[in-house]
Amino acid sequence: MGKFVVLDHPLIQHKLTIIRRKDTGSNEFRRIVGEIGGLMTYEITRDLPLEDVEIETPMGKTVQKGIAGKKLTIVPILRAGMGMLNGVLEMVPSAKIAVIGMYRDEKTLKPHEYFFKAPKDIAERECLVVDPMLATGGSANDAIAALKKRGVKEIKLAVLVAAPEGIKAVQKANPDVDIYAAAEDEKLMSNGYIFPGLGDAGDRLFGTK
Numbered sequence: 001m002g003k004f005v006v007l008d009h010p011l012i013q014h015k016l017t018i019i020r021r022k023d024t025g026s027n028e029f030r031r032i033v034g035e036i037g038g039l040m041t042y043e044i045t046r047d048l049p050l051e052d053v054e055i056e057t058p059m060g061k062t063v064q065k066g067i068a069g070k071k072l073t074i075v076p077i078l079r080a081g082m083g084m085l086n087g088v089l090e091m092v093p094s095a096k097i098a099v100i101g102m103y104r105d106e107k108t109l110k111p112h113e114y115f116f117k118a119p120k121d122i123a124e125r126e127c128l129v130v131d132p133m134l135a136t137g138g139s140a141n142d143a144i145a146a147l148k149k150r151g152v153k154e155i156k157l158a159v160l161v162a163a164p165e166g167i168k169a170v171q172k173a174n175p176d177v178d179i180y181a182a183a184e185d186e187k188l189m190s191n192g193y194i195f196p197g198l199g200d201a202g203d204r205l206f207g208t209k
């Protein structure tokens with residue numbers, strides 16, 4: 001089974017508390033979701049393999065370290081995943097981006113895919129799927145399936161808030177995928193929202209409520 005890791009760095013926890021507050025406006029919410037995305041990426045990429053690289057400093061030749069192996073692709077799930085994207089890219093500016101559009105039916109809570117666009121060599125890339133909310137797990141599982149269908153073999157998932165139900169659903173359907181979260185919350189409510197959560201991430205990011 002894939003790992004489930006809560007990234008408990010004090011900066012991540014402090015910032016998460018700010019965006020949970022109902023009085024935090026879209027401007028601050030948007031900025032902090034990006035910042036947490038960056039801090040999480042710093043932790044998630046801890047195990048990236050390094051290789052020796054020969055370079056020349058102003059003083060002469062030397063062998064130093066550079067990131068080796070597969071190149072990273074960031075996969076935001078629209079819309080709310082876009083909120084994390086810029087912060088993630090600040091940590092890995094050379095990453096490519098694949099976008100998956102997904103909305104959850106309010107009644108059935110089932111996800112519907114409406115957009116997919118990825119780099120041509122996606123099958124050779126390691127993917128980091130980002131979305132602030134892991135609720136039932138349906139959207140994350142469908143996004144992961146869309147990537148696997150195109151041949152992607154290494155996938156990680158980064159979310160801000162995860163419900164226990166969503167974690168279980170992803171671990172069951174995709175035991176090869178590690179999940180990273182800023183928090184595991186208490187429960188999924190009957191209306192499909194996470195408690196205590198932070199409300200509707202997409203609406204708060206885009207000011208659509």
Ligand SMILES: O=P(O)(O)OC[C@H]1O[C@H](OP(=O)(O)OP(=O)(O)O)[C@H](O)[C@@H]1O
Nearest residue numbers: 078079080103104135136137138139202
């Ligand atoms: O785990 P699940 O039960 O699938 O729920 C999580 C999904 O719901 C939210 O998106 P939403 O459908 O509200 O779309 P939006 O990002 O456009 O607001 C969220 O950003 C996730 O994608």
Ligand SMILES: O=c1cc[nH]c(=O)[nH]1
Nearest residue numbers: 135193194199200201
């Ligand atoms: O709590 C939740 C659950 C799904 N999507 C959200 O934006 N928030």
Ligand SMILES: [Mg+2]
Nearest residue numbers: 078079080102
């Ligand atoms: Mg969504």
